Amino acid sequence: MTIATGANEVTSLLGDGAKLWIATTAGLYSREGSTVRHYGGSDVRRVARMDGEIVAASLGGRVARVERGRLASTTLPDALVLTQAIAERDGAACAGGLDGLWLRERGDAAWVAAARRSGPPANDISALAVDGERLWVGTFDHGLAIYERGTWTRFAHAKLDHRVNALLVEERAGAAARIWVATATGISIIDGTAVSQLGKQDGLPARGVLALARLRDGRILAGTMHGAAILGAGHPIPIGLKQNLEASNVWAVAESEDGSIWLGTTTGLYRGRVDDKEWTRYSVATGHLRDDWVMALAPRGPAIWVGTYKAGVSRFDLTGDGVTATPLGDGWINPGGLSWHGQTLHAATMEGVRTGDGAQATWTEMRGMPGKDTTATARIGTTLFVSTRRGLVARTP
Template structure:
């Protein structure tokens, strides 16, 4: 079944403006699942999947605070959807009727006449009408890293990442705790599953079973069952009759009747499991599967969605070997095949390429073509057959590799503390000198004169390859609005530099002209790392939570989520074959 969901979006716009033609999200990366009526709802990295009869009926993103979802909860006749950017409330017709500024919500429940929200990073909230009230549970940071909620009698039980399970009364006061020292496998808990008079607590070290009075039954059969798992990081536990389902992060789903767990399916990173009769729906990093309990081995698993982008958090784009390559931050590479995206799993599992991709670049043609991959743990290359890390002693170090630029036969690379060049199969790197250190580099380009420009935390460097000397431009020299330069692109006789929160600096070979947010039509001054690309006489500027800026000084246009982008956090742009690919923290968009 296809898991690449392409949404055609058309908008009225000025003739000179570009429009969002399609959006591609990571809807195969499933985080949570809930049942409401005769449909199932799956929270994914690319929106809310609506399933009926094991088919995707639709993918909802419109009206949500963002597409990167973390949870879906049924509260009365409403669906509460937790996204990275906020929380949305949907009615029975799936209309968004309210939004709340509670981010990364993992669960919503009705307790004591109010809806309560557990946020991973924001803590506990109580919803009073349209008002969101923070409820303090403690001073340590672990008290705001919440993962689940369950109503147990007249108490609200709160799962946390670091302080076990907290028992809270209707006034929001902590009246009891269940910790590792009381018998839980760990204080780092994921999920609370009520079953009869017991609460099953999924933790990073197994499953604890707790009575409603807070007593831990360390000898419970399910606790013993979890100890037999090869990976004890249990993200969810579900029960039906004598059958126990255990969702693990590392070895996928296990099913047990008795004291022997059996693995089901071939997916590894399971997030949630929902019982449906004697079957279960499991949400995992590769999609959604329905798992049958009818077969003797218990291994019958049918994919409902699979494949697609490994993550919506897209950081880099490149075209190599006749196809589009996508880098994500945390979930590695993907490539397009037959109109669909698939994760390049062999790059990471066989060739051990670091999954934290910062930039992509392409050199050569034909038999000499190479895809270069900048990661948090060094630089890698791919020749169409194998992947390999650059291990040349004269090359870049195995450290945070940030950006790349191809200029004729040379590849320029920046790391956190080096500027490197690869030309004629030889590496050369520069680190400045003790009186003029080069550090915290974020971007690199070359201008028409052959000068190299490097953006850094400490200003904009101009490097002359002939003299091997660096010249630094800063706020104090009058050249920059702020010293933190995140992106550079050749412009005219000089360079255009984007900064983290100060706008643009344009060098014309003689001096610099500063354009701050609001000047010359610039709608945002927050430019993301290496997120400026040029095509002809226009630039594409990816901004932090402000969308995509297109055009040139004095004639900028602006695209945001309201215009169809999957996220306002734009990380890269690739002009390509009559259109433009846009990478965001919520997926891909293609402009026409």
């Protein structure tokens, strides 16, 4: 049935005797018999009955009630925004939104925010990094936090974007480690309580930074949305422009045992050194990959494991200036999703975590995840941490 032009995306329904209340992305409607009525609002996500009134929760607005044929304000807290759920029974009510869960014990009681359990800023976790007993946890759009001995601490700063893509711990002799944070607007470097920032205006190839790795000489290798760069003393050294590489969207960076730099991109895998005039490209066309979207790299000894978006993992054995590529499977590898822990290779995929020895095309599925889409693994002592799009998992033997 057509409600009205632009109002066919229905988000919630409520039966009210002979009347049907209809929440849509174009506002709140009712239908009684053949009569359809519009009450206003926009992007309404929930319609419910509360305290004998019809209320509508809208994305981007406060909860409103129907009064005299229009939407009017309610007594819900101003802090409750982007409401996604609302319900009431015998005076007790609850409402959930971007600011969490709010509760009301009875009809004449005040609304109070429900206590939040200790945890990361959001369940949508993008990156992990280990700093001694500390686990740094980055989220896709809710910033950074530290998990240490069972306690969570938010880390926020004006020079730290809340959209975290990758993390790197730079260990230093005689000093605390520095934390490098790749974000949607550059790189933030955390040194104790001080935070500095590098952006495109400072010489990065692009604003969006996707990957980080530490080189053997101590410098930092960064992959961005438009090439890669080496960061050390002085101005960043761009990689790709001089070599005329088609290396946009550099999702993975690494240095192998022989000193080669590797860039995983959406057009294949590149290998070379900073001063090389030409770099070698490995791809589906060269017969080395089964998918040109390279999302993760894990060097170990005389080999490097390459994770692709939809064709799993391949092992590249280094033989002088050449390589031998062996496909191993398994699945859709997420950005930064390959890690070695001891003798076991962990692959964070869209279908869960897979473990293997890196030699055979045999993988074991890790069970007990809150969701299939896993993003990273990290180990502190005997505890293995797994980040997912639905939270963080700690696994102990």
